[in-house]
Amino acid sequence: MMNYTFVFEDTLKLFISLLSILNPLGIIPIFITLTIGFSEDKVKSIATSCSVTVSITLVVSLVLGKGILDFFGISLASFSIGGGILIFSMAMQMVSARMASQKLNEKEKHELNPSEIGIVPLAIPLLAGPGTISQAIIYSNKLTSPAYWLGSAITVLIIGILIKFTFQYSRFIGKKLGTIGLNVMTRIMGLIILSLSIEIIASGVLEILPGLGRLR
Secondary structure, eight states: OOOOHHHHHHHHHHHHHHHHHHHHHHHHHHHHTTTTTHHHHHHHHHHHHHHHHHHHHHHHHHHHHHHHHHHOOOOOOHHHHHHHHHHHHHHHHHHHOGGGGSSSHHHHHHOOOOOTTTTIIIIIIIOOOOOHHHHHHHHHHGSHHHHHHHHHHHHHHHHHHHHHHHHHTTTHHHHHHHHHHHHHHHHHHHHHHHHHHHHHHHHHHHHHHHHHHGGO
């Protein structure tokens, strides 16, 4: 019999982890800089294309994640350790409130296309980067029942809506929170995914070396 309490808890954990890694609030200064001089309609259009792209990326990662690992002969435990380390490094950057612009090299900055910035670089790689994709692939192993699939679909939908409205009203949010406020939110989210990354790494290690669990 399906334990829906576990489904809810796992889905909530997926939502919190993905939202923390995506960190749309931390991207607001970059979004505002990239859309200086744009009309409200243009900003709304970019926010929409960004949210749709992120949602599609998450869906593809969740649906094809396990198949990708099987194709390359990578165990979930090994990927959990590698993905956990990657997420850990991202969390450390967030805790120190480093700007997300560091994800872009100088060539990418000069080749930005105003009509496509909602997709590149905002959606990929600033939001749906390696850490986000890794977390989705790790979670894809849990998609073994309709309840988990439904929970994942609702999670992606809510995240897409949050990203759209966060960027659509980015100028208002930026003014209200200010640089200090945005940095504080980034640090808080960094602490959350720092803890999650350690849990991911630990679960991977225990799966590869189950004897360690008996030593506790």
